[in-house]
Amino acid sequence: MNEPPEVREEDERLAKEREKLARDGPQLKGAKLEARLERTWHRPPGILGWLATVDHKEIGRRYIVTALLFLAAGGFLALLMRLQLARPDSNLISAQRYNELFTMHGSTMMFLFAVPVMEGVAVYIIPLMLGTRSTAFPRLNAFSYYMYLFGGLLLWGAFALNIAPDIGWFAYTPLSGPQFSPGKRADIWAQMITFTEISALAAAVVLVCTILKTRAPGMTLARMPLFAWAMLVVAVMIIFSMPAVALASSMLISDRLVGTQFYNSWEHGDALLWQHLFWFFGHPEVYIIFLPATGFVSVIVETFCRRPVFAYPVVVLALVSTGILAFGLWVHHMFATGLPRVGYSFYTAASMTVAIPTALQIFCWLATMWDGRPRLQVPMLYVIGFIITFVIGGLTGVIIASVPLDLQLHDTYFIVAHFHYVLIGGAVFPLLGILTYWYPKITGRMMSDTLGKIGFWTIFLGFQLTFFPMHLSGLLGMPRRVYTYPAGLGLELPNLLSTIGAFVVASSVVLFVINGLVSLYRGAIAPANPWGATSLEWATSSPPPVYNFAHVPVVESRTPLWDIAGELPVVTGLRVDEKEILLTTVVAATPDLREPVPAASLWPFITSIAVAIFFIASIFSPWAVVFGAIPSAIAIIAWFWPKEMKREPEPVIT
Amino acid sequence: MHQHHHGDALGWTLDPLLTVPLALALLIFAVGWSRLSKRASTPVRPTLFLCGWLVLALSLTSPLHEAGERSFTMHMVEHELIMLVATLLLAASGAGAILAWGLPRPLRHTLAGSWKSPLQKLWRRLTEPVTATVIQGAVMWVWHAPPLFDRALDSFGWHVAQHACFFLSSLLFWWAMLHPRGRASGYGVSAACLFATSLIGGALGALMSLSSSPWYADYAAMGMTGIGLDPVDDQRLAGLIMWIPGGAFHGIAAMVLFYKWLRYSEGGARALSAN
C-alpha cells in the first residue's frame, strides 16, 4: 500500500532470490539433504548451547529424566513413612518430620512428577507423532522446563535446609495461613506451586498450538493419534484449571506476606474459599494425570493387538467428556465440610457420571484386544496390569462418590488406597509401559525383555500387597496423615503388609532403572519401527535426527504406517537453510503457512533465572515484586526481540 | 410478591402481556406454514417449533409460573425450561422463514428490504458464537443481581422484561451454537462456547447453592417457601438445579456438537467408520 518504492523493488529482487533457495524435494534428498538439515537444525555446542537448546527432544528427555528423579525422591519419602508406620506407636520419625514427609511426598508426586512427566513425554513424542520438525514456541517450551526445574529445586532445597513445608500437599487454610504456620515453610510450598503452574501452563499452550497447528498435512482431527487427543484435552484442562491454584496460592501468599485477609474468617474471609479454588484445580488435576495415561494405553493396545483402537470416535468423546465433567466435580472432595444437605444427591449423581466415559474407554480397549491378536510383550503386560488395577480403583471411586459412604471413608486410608490404585494403577503402570515402548525411539536401543517382565510382575504384585491392605486399615478407622497409630485397633497387620509391599515396589523400580541404564549401553540396536507400530514417530530413525523428518509426511488414514504400500507420501519445498516448519489448518490439516522456527537462545534460561530470583526473593521481601519484575521484563523483551530484518522472499500476503 | 398469597391454589397466568405475543407467534407460524406447506417440506422443523412454543407457553402461563413466585426453585425450573429447552427447540427448528411467510405481504417485504442491512449485519454480529455466549452470560448474571431480581418479583412488567431478556439472549445463543458459519470449524467453537457457558452458569448456580443467606428479599421474607423448604434451602436447591443439571445440559450439548465437528473434520466418514 503505502510502502516506499524501493521496498517494491526489493520485493522483486527477493522473489527472484526465492527461486534459488534450497528446499527439500526430489532435487535435494537422501544423505545430502540430511547433511544440510543437520547443519541448519543443530544447536551450538558446549554448555551454553546445552542451556540454549530449543530442540523438543532434548527438552522432553530432560523433562522425563528430571521427573523420574523426583519420582525416586518422592518414593524414597514414602518408604520412610512406611517404615514409621510399620509398627504402632513407633518413634522412628518425629511428628514434625513425618508431616514434612507426607507433604513433600504428595507435592512432589503431584506437581513435580505426575504432571511434568506426562508433559515431558508429550513434548518429546507429540511433534514426532504429528510429523513435524519442532513444537510450536520452542523457546517457551525451554522456559517451561527451567521453571519446572527451579520449582523442584526450591522445594527440595528447602527440605535439605530443614524448612520444608509441613502443611500437606493441599495446604488447607487456615492451617497454612500466617497465624498457624509461621516461618517460611508454607511460603516455600506456595512459591513451588507458582513455579510449577507457570511451567505447566506454558507447556499446555505449547502443546495446544503444536497439536492444532503443526500436524502433518492430511492428519485431520479424526485421524489424529489418540495420545495426541488425550494431550490436547489435558492441555486445555490445564489452561482452565491451573489458574485456580495460581489464584488460590497467590492469595495465600499475600495473606502470609502482605497481610491480606482472604482466608481469615475473623476478618470476613473464608477458610473454605481455599478449598473451593484448590479443588476446582485439584479435581481436574487427577484427570490431567490420568488422561495422558489413557492415551498411552490406546497407543500400546493398538500396536500390540495389530488392530486400530475399536470405536475411535467413542474414545475421543470419552476423553473430551471426561475433561468437561472433571470441572463439575470438585465439591466431592468437600463432602464433610458441611455442604448444604439438599445438594447431596446432586453431588453423588454428578460424581458417578464420570464413571461412564471411563467405563466406555475400558470397553473399547478390551474390544480391541478381543478383536485383535494381542502380543504379551512388556508394554502390553503393563496395560493389562493397568486395567485390573484401575478397575478396582474405579470401583472404590464409585463407592466414595456416594455422599453417605464418603462421609465414613473420607480422609481415611481407604482413600489413600483408592487414589493410589487410580494414580499408580491408572497412570504409573501405563507410563512404565510407554517408557518401555518408546525407549528404543528415544535412545536407539531396546530394553531387556526378561528384566522388563520380572520388573512388571514385582511391581504389580508389590503394588497390590502395599495398597490392598490399606482399604482394610481405612475401613478399620485409620485416618490419613497420622504419624502413628495406637496398638490394639487391629491396624498392625495391614500396616505391616503395606510396608513390606512398599519395599517390593521400590525394588522393582530400582530394577526398572537398572534395566534402563544397562540397556542404554548393552541393549539391542533398535530399528526405526521395532514394534511394527502405525504412527508417524516410527517413520523416522531411532533415535530421530535433530530435524525429526527429512521430509514432512502426508497422512491419508488414521493408521498411516500400516496403510502405506512401502512408500511414505511426503510434501516438499520446506527450506533447508533456515529452520522452518509447516503449519496446517486446525481441522482439516491442509498446508497453510511456512513458519520460521527460532534459533537456540539463552534468553529463556536467563528469563527463568530472573523470574526464579523474583519469586524466591518475594518470600523474603514484598519489594522483590518491584526489583524482580524489571529484570524479568527486560529478559522477556530480549527474548522476543527479532534479531534481524527478515524480508522473507515470499509470494503473496493474504 | 404481587397479588398472591400462601395457600391460594395455583392458577394460570393469562395476562395479555404474555398471551397476546404467544398467540400471535403461533398464528403467524400457522399462516406461514399453511402458505409454505404447498411447497414441499418435511414436518421435522414445524414439530420442533411447536414443541418449543408449547414448552415456552406452558412454562410462562401454567401454574408453574405462579409456583415460581412462591419458591425460587420453581422459578429456576421455569427459567431453565425457557433457556435450555424452549429456546433450543425454537432455534433448532430454524423457523425464521416460516415465520416470515406468515406475515402479511407488505410487512414481509419491508422486513425483507431492511433485512439485507443493517439488521442483517447486526444479526450476524450478535450470532457470533463468542458474542452470543458473552451476551447470554451477562444477561444471566445481571438479572440475578438482587435489586433487579427483586424488582422482577415485585412488578409484573419487570418480570415479563426479565423473561424476555432470558428468552431472547438464549434464543440468540442457541441459534449461534446450532447454526455456525463455516460449518466444519464452527461446531468446534460452539462446543467450546457451550463448555464455557456450563462454567459461567455453573458458577452462578454454585454461588447460589453455597451461599449461607438468601439473596432475594421476597423469598427471604417467606418463613417457608411454597415447596416446604426454608428460603436458604430453597435457594440452594435452585442453585443446584442451575449448576448441576443445567451444567450437564450444556456439557452434553457441547459433546453433541463436538461429535459433529469431529465428523466434519474428516472429509468422508471413512476414518470414523473404519472400525
Next chain:
Amino acid sequence: MIPAPRFTDSVADLPTHKFGPSSLTWWGIIGFMVIEGAAFGLAFAAYFFLMGHEQGWPPEGRQAPDVLAGTLFTILILLSEIPNTMIKKAAEKRDVPAIRMLMPLLVAIGAVLLVIRGFEFNSLNCRWTDDAYSSIIWALLLLHTTHILTDWVDTIVLWLLMRTNLGWDGRRLVDTDENCLYWRYVWLLWLPIYLMIYWVPRL
C-alpha cells in the same frame, strides 16, 4: 527401516505469515487470554463467594469506593478502542506509516490510564489489610493493572520496533494486529471489574 519418500505437493509457495487463526502466535495469544480469563473468572467467583457470606457489602463500617476515578478510567479505556481499531486495520493493510503515527497515541493513552489507575487505588476507601472485602477489591484492581502495564510495555516495544526497518516485516505486522486484539481483551475484562468494584457495593 525408514519408509522411502514418495513426493507429492510442494509447499514452497506458501506464505510465512497470515493474520488471524492461521497464525501460530494468534493461537498462543488466545491460549494466554483463556488462562488469564480463567484466573479473572475465578477471582470474580471468589468475590461473589465472599459476598455471599456477608450480611452487608461492603461489610459494615466500610464505605463503598468513590466512583470518579474509575469512571474516568472506563471512559478513556473505551475511547482508546478507536485508535486501537485504526492500528489493527492499518496493520492488516500493511500501512506501516499509519501505525508509526498512531502507536504513540496508544502509548500516551496507556500512560494516562496508569496515572488514573493510581488515583483509583486511592479512592477505594480501604487498605488491602483491612478485611477480606478490601483484599479482594484490591486484588481485582491490581490484577487488572498488571494487564494494563504489560500491554503498555508491549505496545512501547512494538512501537520502537515499528520505527525501525524491522517494522516492514510481515510477521511484525501480525504481532501488531495481535497486540490490538489483546488490548481489546484488556478493556473488555475491565467492564465487569468496574461494576464489581464500584457498583456492586452500592446495590
Next chain:
Amino acid sequence: AFLVAGLVRRRRRLANVMEDGRHHESDPLLRTALIGWGVVVGTGLVGLAIASFIADRSMANAAASEKLSITLTANQWWWDVRYNSADSSKTLRTANELHLPVGVPVRIILNSNDVIHSFWVPSLAGKQDLIPGRQNDISITPTKIGIYRGQCAEYCGAQHAHMALVVNVDSYADFLKWWRHQLQPAPPPATPLALAGYNFVTGRNCSACHAIAGTPASGTVGPDLTHLASRRTIAAGTMPMGKGNLYGWVADPQSLKPGSKMPTIALEPDELHAVVAYLETLK
C-alpha cells in the same frame, strides 16, 4: 455389584482370547456390546445413585428430633465439650470425652477455635468438619451401649495423630448419673499433699489455661480439668489415664506429645508429687 459382575465376565472372556488367539467376533457384535455396556454401566450407576439417595434420606430423617444438644469445639489438638442447657447452672464443660445416653437423638454443634478439624467416630457417624468461622452440626442416635473411639480426621498440624475422642454410650440412667456428677464442682483437697497441689495448680502456671469448677482456676485456653481423673485418657487419647501417665504428662508434655500447646514447666519433685496427688482427686 452389577459393575463387578460385568467386569469379571469381560475379563474372563478376554483371558480366553489371549490363550487361544481366537478372534472371530465380528464388528456389529462388538458394537452392540459397546452400546449394551454403556447401558449396563449407566443403569448400575443410576441404581447406586438411588441407593445413595435413600441412605442419605434415612440419615436425614434420623436427624429429625434431637433431645440433647452438645457444642464441640476443636482446638489444636484437643476437644472442648459443652453440654448445652437453657439453664446456665446446668451447662457442663468437659474435654476429650463425650457421654451419650443410648437411643436418645443428640445434636452436636461443631466449631473450631483455630484450624479445620473433622469430627469422626467411625462406629457412630460419618465425618463432619469443624471450621473456624462456620458452624456445622451432626446428629447422632447411638444404638448400642459401649465405648467408641473417635479421631480428628482432617490434618490439623503437628499432633493431628494425637487428637482422639472417647465416646461413652451409656444407659440413660448411667448417663444421668454421670451428668449429675459432672455438674458438681471439684472436691476440695483432703490431704496436705493434695492441698499443696491445689495451691500450685490454682495459683500459678496451670490456671492461666485450665479451669477447675469450684476453684479460682478459670483459664479457657486448655481443657477443663474439673473431673479430669474420671476420664479414660490423657491429652486427647495420647495415653490412658493413670498415675504413672499423669506423672509423665505433667512433668514433660513436650516429650510425650511434641508440639502440644502445653509447655513443659520445670517442676521440683515435691511439686510434681503434689500436683499429681491433687489431680488424682478430681474424679
